[in-house]
Amino acid sequence: MHIKDRTFVISGGASGLGLATVKDLHSRGGYVAILDLNAENGQKVVAELGTHAKFFEVDVSEPSSVAAAVSALVPWLKETGKPIGAVIPAAGVGMPGKLIDRHNEPIPLESLEFVLNINLRGVLDLIRLCLPHMTKTTPTEPDGERGVIVMVSSSAAYDGQPGQVAYAASKGAVRSMTLVLARDLAQYGIRAVSIAPSYFESNMTAQMSEKVRKSLEKVFEFPRRAGRGEDFAGMVRHCIENSMLNGECIRLDGATRMPSRL
Ligand SMILES: NC(=O)c1ccc[n+]([C@@H]2O[C@H](COP(=O)([O-])OP(=O)(O)OC[C@H]3O[C@@H](n4cnc5c(N)ncnc54)[C@H](O)[C@@H]3O)[C@@H](O)[C@H]2O)c1
Numbered sequence: 001m002h003i004k005d006r007t008f009v010i011s012g013g014a015s016g017l018g019l020a021t022v023k024d025l026h027s028r029g030g031y032v033a034i035l036d037l038n039a040e041n042g043q044k045v046v047a048e049l050g051t052h053a054k055f056f057e058v059d060v061s062e063p064s065s066v067a068a069a070v071s072a073l074v075p076w077l078k079e080t081g082k083p084i085g086a087v088i089p090a091a092g093v094g095m096p097g098k099l100i101d102r103h104n105e106p107i108p109l110e111s112l113e114f115v116l117n118i119n120l121r122g123v124l125d126l127i128r129l130c131l132p133h134m135t136k137t138t139p140t141e142p143d144g145e146r147g148v149i150v151m152v153s154s155s156a157a158y159d160g161q162p163g164q165v166a167y168a169a170s171k172g173a174v175r176s177m178t179l180v181l182a183r184d185l186a187q188y189g190i191r192a193v194s195i196a197p198s199y200f201e202s203n204m205t206a207q208m209s210e211k212v213r214k215s216l217e218k219v220f221e222f223p224r225r226a227g228r229g230e231d232f233a234g235m236v237r238h239c240i241e242n243s244m245l246n247g248e249c250i251r252l253d254g255a256t257r258m259p260s261r262l
Pocket of ligand 1: 011090091
């Protein structure tokens with residue numbers, strides 16, 4: 001799938017890995033639809049990028065909000081005449097917590113739902129609602145390709161750390177869904193890939209203490225540093241451009257395997 005003159009729908013596009021992806025695709029002639037909860041950041045990004053970028057406020061955990069955002073996106077697609085090239089549902093949250101705490105209290109169900117509704121249901125919901133606007137386009141690519149779904153899993157899908165039960169469940173689900181989506185969408189010429197980053201610099205990880213960050217760096221193989229937005233965006237770009245990549249979850253972690261304790 002080529003990037004120029006295609007629209008890329010990116011949730012969580014106002015910060016971190018989503019934002020790096022927005023900037024990279026925009027700089028290569030792509031149109032970017034930034035869907036995010038944070039309207040202030042989203043508007044700021046659009047103002048910086050200038051043309052070919054539009055912000056849509058959304059809470060991906062609220063079905064009515066996702067439906068409204070996609071409904072608002074459709075007229076923009078018509079106005080620009082640039083069909084969707086990829087959906088990149090990158091909005092995600094981590095809320096650490098063990099199922100049972102040291103006082104023998106089970107975790108509140110709301111904590112689990114908060115993570116699952118954003119990282120899993122929100123991902124499925126956005127893809128689901130974008131698909132009808134991808135399946136009917138006239139294929140102009142070699143192999144009759146119509147588009148790509150590039151999802152964001154995590155190293156937690158493979159070696160989740162203590163307290164990551166909900167996060168690992170959501171990211172493991174994304175990993176598991178990849179092949180099924182590739183199989184289900186093959187008839188439309190739509191591919192599905194996911195990327196599993198380890199520890200990347202972003203707002204999410206900026207909340208970690210210096211001590212945790214240093215301990216993480218000690219378990220890195222090579223390179224011995226946190227991943228950067230551009231490392232992630234480069235992989236998204238490759239997933240979009242390389243038509244043979246399909247049905248696979250790709251680890252992006254410099255061979256790091258997260259231990260149980262840091
Ligand atoms: N940073 C890492 O180390 C790392 C590692 C593995 C996976 N990931 C995944 O990468 C993705 C991006 O994370 P990041 O690190 O860039 O975090 P980030 O906090 O910098 O960005 C996340 C973005 O998602 C938006 N968002 C949060 N909840 C939302 C909601 N309900 N509806 C719409 N938007 C919402 C936020 O406003 C923010 O702009 C997430 O799915 C995360 O789980 C990150």
